[in-house]
Amino acid sequence: MPHAPLDLLLLPTWLVPVEPAGVVLLEHGLGVRDGRIALIAPRAEALKHGALQVLELPGRLLTPGLVNAHGHAAMTLFRGLADDLPLMTWLEQHIWPAEAKWVNEQFVQDGTELAIAEQLKGGITCFSDMYFFPETASHLVHSSGIRAQITIPVLDFPIPGARDADEALRKGLALFDDLKHHPRLSVAFGPHAPYTVSDDKLENIRMLAEELDAGIHMHVHETAFEVQQSLEQRGERPLARLARLDLLGPRFQAVHMTQIDDEDLALLVQSNTSVIHCPESNLKLASGFCPVEKLWQAGVNVAIGTDGAASNNDLDLLGETRTAALLAKAVAGDATALNAHSALRMATLNGARALGLDRQIGSLELGKAADMAVFNLSGLAQQPVYDPVSQLLYAGGRSCVEHLWVAGKQLLDAGQLTRLDEQRIIHTARAWGAKIASK
Missing domain, CATH: 2.30.40.10 (Urease, subunit C, domain 1)
Known part of the structure; x- marks a missing residue:
């Protein structure tokens, strides 16, 4: 027939x-x-x-399509707001105060739409988002046609959209239930970092992730200061703490990992944890260098992310991948490290694997999306x-x-967005910029 x-x-x-x-x-x-x-x-x-x-x-x-395995979509509206600063100064003195003042559902809607448009025009078909008001972001993913992993933000203090971690998790579970059959949307847990989430909250997240077979997406070992602080306060490195709490594993997505010793490497390999490399943000914030070639040779799945536009300052995953390839060679002292084909794999199939989507996307194979x-x-x-x-x-x-x-749905045709109004998005972003700058 x-x-x-x-x-x-x-x-x-x-x-x-x-x-x-x-x-x-x-x-x-x-x-x-x-x-x-x-x-x-x-x-x-x-x-x-x-x-x-x-x-x-x-x-x-x-x-x-390219897979942007880590970002904070709505932070496009903070692009260029606080440049040329170290991570903790950038966060504590600029970004967190700006978020407290400006972030609401409308901010997330407009910033996420700007991010989606930029990513589609850059060849990105799937992204992971770690930000506030995840329900709002999920609506935009649904209407725009892109694919995404939306993470539930969890911190030990109040955040926009949730009075505490318990409320964030309650809302997150409702979102998970709403989207569990969505063809392009998956929900994961997004505890911010080891230094902002307590053991009891992490244990609760581990239990929920196991029950729901959901990912856990977290900034880990982003700076030497983070590791040193953990050693001084807890007597163990952050990754070792996460291993002790049984969070590491195929569902765990460790973002940044610029500080890796032999024990860290062994934990990553044994647990089959994915590492998400964000080279340009790490370079700009002077956070350190992820030893990509060492991880690759050890068999660790390494994906790539842009991080947010507030610290990058773009969502250009192709450019990010070029930087990753060049940086890998310099860090390894080996011109053959992370060749072009391996780098493209990092930006596609490895990203899909990190997000638990490698059976659906990440390569051009019969039966895949x-x-x-x-x-x-x-x-x-x-x-x-x-x-x-x-x-x-x-x-x-x-x-x-x-x-x-x-x-199979065309979202970019000859460089033009088919579902999103680019000029309207630009106008809205400029209006936000003028409002934020005036204060």
């Missing part, structure tokens, strides 16, 4: 599935049916299949092309992003 026609057939010059690793398919087609990848075949064979839409993509590279990005490598600055992945990483940029799909 003949198959139903494909909904979409893409015919790029280069197709990089990411899995298997290191593969570049030349002149192949990819077919989509019902939001999933239904065909990958040489061009001539692919053209034999009927398709409702055929898109010729000469000089273009087709990859899985059609989350895809097309990069134009036909420009002057990308010539000549010997290896399209290397060229994308080292000579390309988010300006090369041309088309993007999530679950």
Whole structure:
């Protein structure tokens, strides 16, 4: 019995599935049916299949959509507010006071919409968000068409939207129940950091995460000061404390990890914990260097995140990945460390794995969701092309992003957002900027 026609057939010059690793398919087609990848075949064979839409993509590279594994979406509205400061000064004297003054549901709605638009235009099809009013962020993810992990913020003190950790968790559980069948949204727990969440709260989060099979997303070992403070106050390193509390494991997403000794590495390997690397934020705040190559060689799953635009200052995951590749070489003292194909894997399949989504997204494989990005490598600055992945990483940029799909739905067409009003979003962001600056 003949198959139903494909909904979409893409015919790029280069197709990089990411899995298997290191593969570049030349002149192949990819077919989509019902939001999933239904065909990958040489061009001539692919053209034999009927398709409702055929898109010729000469000089273009087709990859899985990028996965931004850590960020604070609404903080786009604080972009550039307090630059060139160390982490704790930045947090305690600038960001936390600004959040106390300005963050409400409208702030989160407008900032998250700005972040989603920026990410879509940069080739990102999935992101993890760690911020206040997660219910508001989830509504925007739903309407925009992007994919996301929304985390429930938990700290030992009152936060916007919750009087205490217990209220934050109650609201989080309700959100989890509301979204448990959503095709593009997952909910995880987001305890801020070891120094802002007590043992009893962490134990409660561990129990809930086990019951719900949910992720735990947390800043860990972001600075040497954090580690030293923990040693002085508790007599143990933060990661060792989390291991003692039985939080580490495949569900745990350890963000930053700039301070790693041999015992830390052993804990990460034994527990199968993922590390999320945010190189540009770490560099800008002088937080330290995550030893990516050492982690990679030990078998730790390393993903990549932009962090928030208040400390980066952009949500450019492709640029972040380039920085990660270059920094990995310098830190390892080895020019072969984190090659371009491995770096792309870190920004796609490794990110999906960290978020527990690797069976759905992160690579172009039959049956997976059609989350895809097309990069134009036909420009002057990308010539000549010997290896399209290397060229994308080292000579390309988010300006090369041309088309993007999530679950087969096109959200970016020839560089234009299909569901979001870019000019309105810019106008709203400028209005927030003027209001915040005036105070």
